Amino acid sequence: MTHSPHPLDPLTAEEIAQVRDVLVAAGKVGGTTRFPSVLPVEPPKEVVRAHRPGDQVTRRARVVLLDTATGVAAEAVVNATEGALESYRELEPAKDGRPAILFEEYDRSADLVRADPRWQAAMRRRGIEDWSLAFVAPLSPGFFDEPLLRDRRVLRALTFLRDHVDDSPWAHPVEGLLCEVDLIANEVIAVTDEGDVPTPTEHGNYSGETPRTTLKPISITQPEGVSFTVDGSEVTWEGWQFRIGFNAREGLTLHRIGFGGDPVLYRASMAEMVVPYGDPAPWRNWISYFDAGEYLLGKNANSLRLGCDCLGVIHYFDAVLADDHGNPVALPQAICMHEEDYGVQWKHTNVLTGASDVRRSRRLVVSSFSTIGNYDYGFFWYFYLDGTIELEAKATGVVFCGAGGDNPYGAEIAPGLMAPVHQHLFCARLDTEIAGAANTVEEIDFVGVPTGPDNPRGNAFTTTTTVLDRESTAARLADPLRGRTWVVSSSDNVNRLGKPRAYQLVPKPGPTLLAQPDASIAARAAFATKHLWVTRFHEDERYPAGEYPDQHPGGAGLPQWTAQDRPLIDSDVVLWHVFGPTHLPRPEDWPVMPVDYSGFMFKPLGFHDRNPTLDLPDFSACRHCPPGECHCAH
Known part of the structure; x- marks a missing residue:
């Protein structure tokens, strides 16, 4: 249109x-x-x-x-x-950090490593004379203020082997070999070559298996067309209205999200993610990737394919990004949008009359995928008929491996192949606008009531409410034992019961950052030490680890902003929610990992006056026979 x-x-x-x-x-x-x-x-x-x-x-x-x-x-x-x-x-690199990694720097640093006599000697020591198929993986170096790396733009490179051009290199890590490359001087400034762990030889290729024949096709059709409309970047669907954006750093972004004509979120995005590894071996103890800030999720996004990434009647959004030289590059089908059935929305059988009513749920799916090295990440935003929003992050791809067996910091997943324990910690940025710009955030816990005069049989439990009134008190941990949620309520708008209209952030928590508080990554990824942060909106506060996390010493982003301790009640507030899996890889994750799901829900809580899906049509009714006389099995 x-x-x-x-x-x-x-x-x-x-x-x-x-x-x-x-x-x-x-x-x-x-x-x-x-x-x-x-x-x-x-x-x-x-x-x-x-x-x-x-x-x-x-x-x-x-x-x-x-x-x-x-x-x-x-x-x-x-x-x-x-x-x-x-x-x-x-x-100023020492203060600001360094820009994100260029695509061309991967190839340039790999070429420098392969040409280095020390690397070649390390390969020969392992009996490898032909390294034409060796894969050198340049990776962001972290920050440790080491004299050799100070004032340099650096990548650290690990080496993997291949048996042929289509062979998966991740199956053949060259253990104990680490190179550090100065990208400006164009030289390898250090080579670490330690140990004699054999390189695993079993292949890790996941294509070529004989397909099973037992699965019958599932066809998804919408013969009358889709229920959404698209006008440029604006989408309208079943009471929802929002705009779709895309940029090189965050990838998919959502804007001006409203339901039933009222605002819910001004902006929503995957603002950052960090992947810290828990292996203390010197060739891996520095690994802590910031996949948005160092590598750029959007710049690494996939062009999606019908029937593979997306199934059904699909609307695609293309994207345009700048390449390393600043020239525009088209990314077709960067975003996929479609409807999908989601089971029962509501159901009740009247025990007095036997009458049964049931309505089907449906959701609108807006998704994108990015590939960062060995891992692939899908970000799926779901919009439900009752006003609920869900973000689901899907981690798949190939787990990162070293050579060796089980140890306290990793698990053997194939013969001689060890995958270290690590975390994927995502940070979603939710700029709220619940029925207006002024909002207040509260923490809600379920608690038991002590047995006594008010609870004579000991069965009672209730909720407690903590108002997150300032930024200093609004960095919070989830608590599944208390069913902890966070409620964002309107300061200006009430429902028919006279209570503030609100939305509820329902976490699905896992561990926060497990590195020690004095570790470098704890300063650089301080946002990952809490499940929730709440800040007062400021247009320059966009990324929870700061603008330039690459080689940044730490302290930027959320810890710096919240030190201002701004008041939050009846304010324009932003929620920063951290979630994601802590991963001890399994043999079942090899040679390609089934999707690992994580995420959260953002649900209306008194935002509506009653169930907003009472008017859903009953698609189960037979359209071919008179009421009550259907025997045709339609």
Whole structure:
């Protein structure tokens, strides 16, 4: 459908090209300049709320530049509408951290490692003379303030072998071999070669199995068409209305989410995730990937395929991103949207009359997938007919391995192949707008009542409410034993019972960050030490580990912001929710891992006056026979 531009639309190819042209004209781009990221700058909320179709839209982009010859990095804001450079500042690596990793840096560092005599000698010591098929995996290095790495842009590289070009390298780790590469000096600055653990030889290929023939096809059809409508980036479905965005860092984003004509969330996204490993071996004790901030979830997103990633009657959204040189690159079918049946919505059989009523549930699915090295991550946002929102993160792909057997920090999953224990800690950013901009957050626990005059038979239990009134008290842990949830209520809007309209964040908690408090990763990923943080909205507070987590010493993001201890009651607040699996790999996770699910629900709590799905149609009624006379098995 034709539509007028909106302030929250994703960047177009023309706008990305214009941004690059402005920087070239300003003399900020040379032959060795690269573009680690080009991200949209969203206008202030008041501008977005006041926008009407046909209004002029001003489009801006925040660009990170890196000179690969000198290591100098800068951040610029470009007005693509007016063709103007609005701001430019050089980054201070020791203070700010470093820009995200470029695609070209993977290949460049791998080539440097393969050409290094020390690496070649380490391979020969292991009896490997032909390393043409060796896979060198360059990885973000963490931060440890080591003199050798100080003031350098670095990747650490591990080595894996392949038997042929299509062989899975993750099955053949070269244990005890670690290389550190200076990406600006273009040299390998250190090689660690220790131990004589044999490289596992059994292949880890997962294709080529004879397919089973017992599964019969399931066909999903919607002969009358879909129930949603799409106008540009705006989606409308069964009381829901929202806008879909996409950017290089977060990937899929959702904006201006409303239900039944009332706002629920101003913005929702996967703002960061960290994957810390628990193996103290020197070639793995530094591993702690920030898959959004260091690698960019959106830049690594997949082009989705019908019948594989998405099943049913599908609407796809394409994306446009900037490559390492700042030029626009199309990513077709980056986002998949479809409806799916979800079982029973509600049911009751009247025991007096025998009459039975049942209605089917349905949900709208908006999803994307990103591949970061060996792992694949799917982010599935579900919208339900009753006003519930759910985010489900799906982790799959190939587990990261070393050579060896069982040990306290990993499990043998194939002969001679060990997979270390690790965590996948996601952080969703929920900028709430529950029936208005002013909200208050409360923590609700179930508690037992002591036996006594008020509870003579000891059966009573109730709830307790803790108001999260300031940022200093709003960093919280989940408590499944108390059924802990967090309620976000409107400060200005009540339901027919006179109570604030609200939504309830229902966690599905696992362990928070398990590294020791004095570990480097505990400072760099401080957001992962709590299940919930609540902050007062500020447009510059976007990412929970800060703008540039690569080689950052820590303390940025949520710990820095919450130190302001801003009041939260009746405010524009943001919830940061941490969740995800702690993974001790199993043999069943090899050679490719079945999906590991994690996530949370955001459910209406007094947001409606009663069940909003009472008007669902009864699709079970026979359309071919008179009422009460159906014997045709339709």
